[in-house]
Amino acid sequence: MTVHSKLQSYIDAWTHSIESINEMVSPLTEGEWSRATECPYWSVRDVVSHIIGFECELLGDPRPIHTLPSDLRHIVDENARYTEVPVDIRRHHTAPEMTSELEYTIIRRSRQLRNESRQPDAVVRAIGGGEITLEDQLWARVFDVWVHEQDLRRALDKPGNLASAGAVMARDHLLRSLPRLVAEDAQAGPGSAVVFDVHGPLEFMRTVRVGADGRGTIDSAVSLGPAVTFVVDWETFLRLMTGRVKRSAVDEDRLKTEGDLKLADEILSRIAVAR
Incomplete structure (x- = not known):
């Protein structure tokens, strides 16, 4: 067998x-x-x-x-x-x-x-x-x-x-949640892109794009002029997405945000998608 x-x-x-x-x-x-x-x-x-x-x-x-x-x-x-x-x-x-x-x-x-x-x-x-x-x-x-x-x-x-x-x-299990998090939960506008630049033992970059229909998709292509870019280490990314730590408790050198800070806050306030 x-x-x-x-x-x-x-x-x-x-x-x-x-x-x-x-x-x-x-x-x-x-x-x-x-x-x-x-x-x-x-x-x-x-x-x-x-x-x-x-x-x-x-x-x-x-x-x-x-x-x-x-x-x-x-x-x-x-x-x-x-x-x-x-x-x-x-x-x-x-x-x-x-x-x-x-x-x-x-x-x-x-x-x-x-x-x-x-x-x-x-x-x-x-x-x-x-x-x-x-x-x-x-x-x-x-x-x-x-x-x-x-x-x-x-x-x-x-x-x-x-x-x-x-x-x-x-x-990969966590990444499946990002399109909905960005497009539906955080309500990023159509045509916008949000980049997650993750470094550390497991390095990757993913871009969530919101289509004209308001639905999100995710890919590994580089985005020019994203609405928000998160630069974060892998362990902190994991802890945030699994509700182990809140944004307010993360040191600034472990998580950096660039771009639309209001949208970034909306995403981070809802990022604990798996507990």
Whole structure:
């Protein structure tokens, strides 16, 4: 049985990232598991619990039956409640319990993925309900796991993998949101262009162009006379787009804006498109 070549790249990126997480958290002390991360309201333990919970869901394990405490301020809708259940149920697990469950989950999920025989466009159940293609499901898992890998690395002061295969796939996942962010959310005018010039371990430049119909598109071509240019390092770009940091907390040398500052502020105030 051979996994479709298009899916294998996602599986490889997911494997590299989740095994990096496993290696990073295995030696942690009990106190380090409680360290806060930039993922709002979540500790190191919570982030790892989230990863375990969603991978177990894709393995077909039954959802835990659990009532959340009433004082969790960040539970504002049903989606947040759904996500929090597998996190809260593990909040009192010890370090050995966490590491052993993570290792076992990786073994089980890796076996499942090695035996994947479906095509990339096969329709599967999405986490939380609904339908999605298998390719998009795997892409979403690469994105989620790699972003949380970076949450853990920042919390534990263990930087790395900012240009890994998972990083490239996470970048492309984020870039899909830019046309709507610029054209619809920030209401950039027809005919305008916004440039994102990103440097660092993963360097790229993308231009969002707003057409006469008000819809946005994105490409890698250079724009002459853009309405706004953002010059930002890759890690800051990631943190902004995933809601890990607000513009007001970013040092000026890490994010520079040129052009229409009002439009730039509109974009930056809505840039947290993935949390």
